[in-house]
Every structure is written in C-alpha cells, then in structure tokens.
Amino acid sequence: MLEEQFKRATELINRHSDILLFTHQTPDGDAIGSLLATAIALENLGKRVVPFCADSVPEVFSFLPKIERVENKIGFQSQSVVILLDCQDFKRTGIDEKDFKILSNRFNLKEIDSIVIDHHPEENKGVLQYTSASVNIIEPKMAATTEILFELFENMKVKINKDIATCLLTGLITDTGGFQHSNTDPRVMRIAAILLTKGAHLNKIIRNIFQNKTMPSLKIWGRALERVKIDKTTKAAVSFLNRKDLEECHATLEDLSGVANMLSTIPEARFALFLTEYEPRKISGSLRSEEYKGVDVARLARRLGGGGHKLAAGFEIEGNPEDAFKIVNREILTDI
Amino acid sequence: MLEEQFKRATELINRHSDILLFTHQTPDGDAIGSLLATAIALENLGKRVVPFCADSVPEVFSFLPKIERVENKIGFQSQSVVILLDCQDFKRTGIDEKDFKILSNRFNLKEIDSIVIDHHPEENKGVLQYTSASVNIIEPKMAATTEILFELFENMKVKINKDIATCLLTGLITDTGGFQHSNTDPRVMRIAAILLTKGAHLNKIIRNIFQNKTMPSLKIWGRALERVKIDKTTKAAVSFLNRKDLEECHATLEDLSGVANMLSTIPEARFALFLTEYEPRKISGSLRSEEYKGVDVARLARRLGGGGHKLAAGFEIEGNPEDAFKIVNREILTDI
Known part of the structure; x- marks a missing residue:
C-alpha cells in the first residue's frame, strides 16, 4: 500500500x-x-x-x-x-x-x-x-x-x-x-x-x-521494588524514591526507566504509581497500566497537569515526597 | 536432515x-x-x-x-x-x-x-x-x-x-x-x-x-538487588538472602529464579554468586556468567560438590549464611 x-x-x-x-x-x-x-x-x-x-x-x-x-x-x-x-x-x-x-x-x-x-x-x-x-x-x-x-x-x-x-x-x-x-x-x-x-x-x-545493568541501577531498582505497596482502595501498586535514595545508590533518573512498567504487571494491581524526588522538592510521577486492566492513566495524569498515553502517562509536582503523595492521593487515587 | x-x-x-x-x-x-x-x-x-x-x-x-x-x-x-x-x-x-x-x-x-x-x-x-x-x-x-x-x-x-x-x-x-x-x-x-x-x-x-510479577517476588528481588556488591579481587557480583528475608517478603525459592542471571549482566562483574538460606542452615548457591566474560562457573561449582553448565551452575552447603560465605570465599573466590 x-x-x-x-x-x-x-x-x-x-x-x-x-x-x-x-x-x-x-x-x-x-x-x-x-x-x-x-x-x-x-x-x-x-x-x-x-x-x-x-x-x-x-x-x-x-x-x-x-x-x-x-x-x-x-x-x-x-x-x-x-x-x-x-x-x-x-x-x-x-x-x-x-x-x-x-x-x-x-x-x-x-x-x-x-x-x-x-x-x-x-x-x-x-x-x-x-x-x-x-x-x-x-x-x-x-x-x-x-x-x-x-x-x-x-x-x-x-x-x-x-x-x-x-x-x-x-x-x-x-x-x-x-x-x-x-x-x-x-x-x-x-x-x-x-x-x-x-x-x-x-x-x-x-x-x-536490555542487559548490562549497572550497579547503581540494580541498587535503586532494589529499593523501589522492595517498597512497593498495593493501595487498598484503588488497587494501585505504589512506590517512591527520594533524593537520598538516588544519592546513596549513585543513581540517575535514567536508571529508573522501566520500574513503573514492572510494577504495573503485578496481577493484583490495576495500575502503577511511581514517585521520584529527582531534585529537592521536585517530584516526577509515572503512571502505567496494562491493556487488559482497562484503566486510562492519561486521564489521571491530566488531573495533575500532566499527560501521556492511555497506558503510560506522567506528571510533575512540587513539594516534599509526603506532601506530593497527599496531593496525588487526593487528585488521582480518589478518582479511580 | x-x-x-x-x-x-x-x-x-x-x-x-x-x-x-x-x-x-x-x-x-x-x-x-x-x-x-x-x-x-x-x-x-x-x-x-x-x-x-x-x-x-x-x-x-x-x-x-x-x-x-x-x-x-x-x-x-x-x-x-x-x-x-x-x-x-x-x-x-x-x-x-x-x-x-x-x-x-x-x-x-x-x-x-x-x-x-x-x-x-x-x-x-x-x-x-x-x-x-x-x-x-x-x-x-x-x-x-x-x-x-x-x-x-x-x-x-x-x-x-x-x-x-x-x-x-x-x-x-x-x-x-x-x-x-x-x-x-x-x-x-x-x-x-x-x-x-x-x-x-x-x-x-x-x-x-515474563510479566505478572507477584508482590512477594518483587519485594524479594528488591532485597537481593539492593544488597549486591562487587568482590574486589574476583570481580564477582555477590548477593545473599537469609531465612528472615524470605519470610518477611512471603517469598519462595521459585520467586528468585532469574536474580542470579540479572546480577551476572553487570558489566564490571565477571560472574555472579547468589546465596539463599532456603531452610535454616541450608544454603543454595547459584553461579552465573555470560558467554563473553569467559568464566566457567561449572568448574567453580564442582569445587563445592555442585555442578551445572559453563554459564549456569549451582551447589548446596550447610551452615549459617556467614559461615557459608566464608567457605565459598575460600573455595571459589580464591580459585578464580
């Protein structure tokens, strides 16, 4: 054609x-x-x-x-x-x-x-x-x-x-x-x-x-994965990293690519929310889901001024991780 | 043919x-x-x-x-x-x-x-x-x-x-x-x-x-990855888990399949050694390497009574994780 x-x-x-x-x-x-x-x-x-x-x-x-x-x-x-x-x-x-x-x-x-x-x-x-x-x-x-x-x-x-x-x-x-x-x-x-x-x-x-995982990337993945929790109401798989985590593992944002995707595959999770304080008081949020789970994460991201696709979206907010999580919780997790 | x-x-x-x-x-x-x-x-x-x-x-x-x-x-x-x-x-x-x-x-x-x-x-x-x-x-x-x-x-x-x-x-x-x-x-x-x-x-x-990661498996992977260290002399990527880790994460040995492989892909590691205390005082050891790294891990495994292939081998030893690590260190890590 x-x-x-x-x-x-x-x-x-x-x-x-x-x-x-x-x-x-x-x-x-x-x-x-x-x-x-x-x-x-x-x-x-x-x-x-x-x-x-x-x-x-x-x-x-x-x-x-x-x-x-x-x-x-x-x-x-x-x-x-x-x-x-x-x-x-x-x-x-x-x-x-x-x-x-x-x-x-x-x-x-x-x-x-x-x-x-x-x-x-x-x-x-x-x-x-x-x-x-x-x-x-x-x-x-x-x-x-x-x-x-x-x-x-x-x-x-x-x-x-x-x-x-x-x-x-x-x-x-x-x-x-x-x-x-x-x-x-x-x-x-x-x-x-x-x-x-x-x-x-x-x-x-x-x-x-796909391979060649660096030490900083493995260590920071380790922290992110170990902290995962399932939010009881929304069935979101939630994890976070703060500045200190990144510094202690000598990791960069690039090392974190893929973490949110992995969280979204947990069978009992409807979608994944992954927050990273990449600079003091600057939080980047990643939202991911899977086709068969039927959640539109772009819609959630837009509520926080972000955007993206149905299965992969993101947003930025300011504040410390705890405040950020409260905002996200109010705006996103109660909307789902 | x-x-x-x-x-x-x-x-x-x-x-x-x-x-x-x-x-x-x-x-x-x-x-x-x-x-x-x-x-x-x-x-x-x-x-x-x-x-x-x-x-x-x-x-x-x-x-x-x-x-x-x-x-x-x-x-x-x-x-x-x-x-x-x-x-x-x-x-x-x-x-x-x-x-x-x-x-x-x-x-x-x-x-x-x-x-x-x-x-x-x-x-x-x-x-x-x-x-x-x-x-x-x-x-x-x-x-x-x-x-x-x-x-x-x-x-x-x-x-x-x-x-x-x-x-x-x-x-x-x-x-x-x-x-x-x-x-x-x-x-x-x-x-x-x-x-x-x-x-x-x-x-x-x-x-x-490949997907559908369970919560216990993500959490236990997290612990194993966060603990990885490169042994200075042998350039082995080493990590371990003990009974308590498995229990706290509600994880089984099956959840750990693939961890050693991932460790072996770290560019600065020549091979990976991953020890798991799966029952009190029973340690299972996994050795992995990559084709291009030129290490025969089966040879190392045989020194501890184990066996396997050139790039994937294993062994079992008894003792607490610290003792086990000392034995492995003496038998394997000094041999490489």
Whole structure:
C-alpha cells in the first residue's frame, strides 16, 4: 500500500546527492537505528549524508555502527533534501530557533524537497510544522520506523549489509519491547528473521540495551521494588524514591526507566504509581497500566497537569515526597 | 536432515492409536509446550493420548490450552507407543520405581515402540536408559523441542491450529529467553512468524511467563538487588538472602529464579554468586556468567560438590549464611 510513496521517495532521493537526516530529540532505539540505517544505506548509494540528532546519543547505543557520525550541531553545507525519521515535525527534532532560521533561510524550507518516514499516528494533516513534506510515508500499523525503512530499502534495491541490518533490528527490538509488546506481529518476526540472516548482531543489541545493568541501577531498582505497596482502595501498586535514595545508590533518573512498567504487571494491581524526588522538592510521577486492566492513566495524569498515553502517562509536582503523595492521593487515587 | 527420522516417526504414529507422552520432571515452558502441542496434534489425528508429567505443572503455565489434561499419576490403559519429549531418558521423566516397573511389565519396555524428540545434546549413545528408542529425533541445533515438533508436524501434514501454535510458541519463547538468547536464529524467528499467523497468543504467553510479577517476588528481588556488591579481587557480583528475608517478603525459592542471571549482566562483574538460606542452615548457591566474560562457573561449582553448565551452575552447603560465605570465599573466590 505504500508502494506509490516508496516510488516517489526513491525518485526524490535519486535526484539529490547531499542529504540531511533528522530524527527526534531524546532519541530511542528506533530513532537512532533509523538515522544510522538510512545514513549507511544512502552512503552506499553514493550520497553525501549528514545524520543529525539535537540531543547527544544515549550511551546504550554506542555499540551501533557509525554512531560517531551522528552530529548534534548543524553544519549546513549543500544539502538539498531533508529526511525526517521517526517524527513528523521539525519541532520534535529539537533544533533551536536560531538553527531553524538558518535552515529556513538556507533551504527555503517551504520549497525544499523533504521526506517524512514515521510510524507514529499522523499528528496534523499537512504534517510538517513549517512546510509540507514532498513525500509522507506515515504508517502507524508498523511497529517501528525501521520496519518501514526495511520495506523502503527493499523497494529501492538497497543491499542490506550487516551494519544496516543491526540498525534496523535495533529499532524493531526497542519499539516492540524485545518482541514482547502487542505490536509484535508476523511481519515484524519475518523481517527480524531476514535481518538475522543478513548478519544483524542480535546478541550485541540485547546485551547493550536490555542487559548490562549497572550497579547503581540494580541498587535503586532494589529499593523501589522492595517498597512497593498495593493501595487498598484503588488497587494501585505504589512506590517512591527520594533524593537520598538516588544519592546513596549513585543513581540517575535514567536508571529508573522501566520500574513503573514492572510494577504495573503485578496481577493484583490495576495500575502503577511511581514517585521520584529527582531534585529537592521536585517530584516526577509515572503512571502505567496494562491493556487488559482497562484503566486510562492519561486521564489521571491530566488531573495533575500532566499527560501521556492511555497506558503510560506522567506528571510533575512540587513539594516534599509526603506532601506530593497527599496531593496525588487526593487528585488521582480518589478518582479511580 | 531430519526427514528420514520424521518419516519413520510418522509411520510409527500412524500404526498406533493409543499413545503415552512423557516429558521431564520440573517442567519448563518447552517441556509443557511440547507435551500439550503433541497431545492436541495427535488427538486431532484421531489418536487417544495420555500426556504425563511427574511433577505438577507450575502455575505460570495454567493459561495453556488443555493444561488440565496433563496427568501426574500414570493410569496405564492400552497405550502401545511411548513418546519422550524434551528429554531422552526415562530417569528424567521422574516416574518412580514402582511406576517404572508397571510400565516395564505392561509394555515390555525393551521392545515397545518409542520415539524420543529432544533438542538437548545426546547424553549417551543408545539414548534411553531402559530401552532403545525406535526413533531418535535429537537435534541440539534447535533452540527448543517445540521447534523440532513444528517441523515434524509440517512433515506429518498436521494442521497447526491456534492452540497448537500457542503451545509451540511457548517453548520457543521460554527456551530462547524471550528471543534474547544467542540461540535465537533466523529459523526461530521464521517459525515464530508462522505461529503468530496461525493465531498463537503471544500476549498471553508474555504476560503469564515474563510479566505478572507477584508482590512477594518483587519485594524479594528488591532485597537481593539492593544488597549486591562487587568482590574486589574476583570481580564477582555477590548477593545473599537469609531465612528472615524470605519470610518477611512471603517469598519462595521459585520467586528468585532469574536474580542470579540479572546480577551476572553487570558489566564490571565477571560472574555472579547468589546465596539463599532456603531452610535454616541450608544454603543454595547459584553461579552465573555470560558467554563473553569467559568464566566457567561449572568448574567453580564442582569445587563445592555442585555442578551445572559453563554459564549456569549451582551447589548446596550447610551452615549459617556467614559461615557459608566464608567457605565459598575460600573455595571459589580464591580459585578464580
């Protein structure tokens, strides 16, 4: 169904030799995997490519091939086409106003050729905030942007080598939660099989992204898990960490990613509430639930000025952890 | 390469209408998945089948189709063929001497038709301890016994329905650690894709086997993780739990499965040592390491009278946790 778009994207890429690649800020495995896979594929076609990401690439992805090529300062040269990967809007790329102005002036963004390749639901008709992309390849049925890229590359007759395969598989693995989320469908599995045949380094991906737990992260997970309680009225699995916990374990907020998810899987919990005092009197709250539990945590988060998705949402409040918990209790736990 | 064996197994199955299925004791997902997939497949071919497992089936597998059919008392009737699944030896099935005698007398085991289907390395030439199987389908290159069964069923033209697909996928998922172990190859992925197309319940498998953490298990994991220390000389990641910990968290030994594995992935640890006082003065020790770390933990376990594999081994010692740790320290930690 995307064949027409693939054809147009291929024609457009064929016409240009200097290409600027963007992905979204706070990049995940699908963002970085898409960026590098596209950079390597286009370079192998003889293009000059600048892969750009406004934020520095998280340490866990440092094993990826050509990771050193990712730029976080825009050095514009003679690019004549822009590709947005795993996002649909320049706002999401995190480039600042100054750079955006340079980009606008240099390229006359309203007219520059641009391609959007993304698997998130379409945000606005017209898509790009500052221009309309020449080609939109937006397919929310795909589990990852690298899944779309795999099909595009096949269509373009790009030879998928070991490096490209590893980058594409990284996107598939991170966006399906290691083939555990419900977006893991037969197509994802078939593509994973082909990528493994092409030499994708499954072991490296798994070891770097899912394993390699650091001591601080294990210790802080330990504290968070040991404190879990089930709220009797609401059946929420509740846990918290304060400044002192983070300091004593030498842990950062990044180490805590995944804790709330794990709490939400407790069978007797309807959802999870996880509070972290990440700076003195600044509390970040994570809410998670599971599809089959039928709770909309985004609705709860909005009551505290936060937001998110039905199964994963968050909010920020000020105060010490005890006060924060009282507020949350009043606003959320009595609403459920 | 297994085609000849598949053909002989098919001929043998076609000749008999009453079939007794065995798997190993302390069954895992591949054992139970193989048992049920085979039972359903053979029943759909019009056979009468008794699926037997000496131990009761762990609660996490209770979601599997036809799980209620698994017998743990042998009620012999008129079976004339025996199939051993995910093991090669009657000893591993855990049937007691009395039952084995009945089985022997009833069936004249030396002569009964029998089929062994297993992916573990061949233990002895001749295979079955008490008899020689008529057909041996032993393929250690396969990630799971259910992977062999998938190929056998294709060969037998068994229609793989939703229930069979779920049972087969369960074996694939558990024996590849959720597609994360290095035995996850393109064939595993391709079969997983086909099983999903046939309606296998990926979500149910994941939710029941990898998620659904109970409160006692989260709390006890929390304690074990928070206590982890890296031994300076040996770079072992060491943690321990005593009786009181288990009691306070209402946890059982089963809740601790996986802790040692997680400790072994700490990048600065060469291997993991995890001690649990499961009964007063009875300590069970788990040793784990990772392929790329180059430590043979079975060698360490043998010094304390235990055993196991290169990357996963264990031992038992008596004493209070402090004494135990001193012994381990002297025997293992100075040897590395």
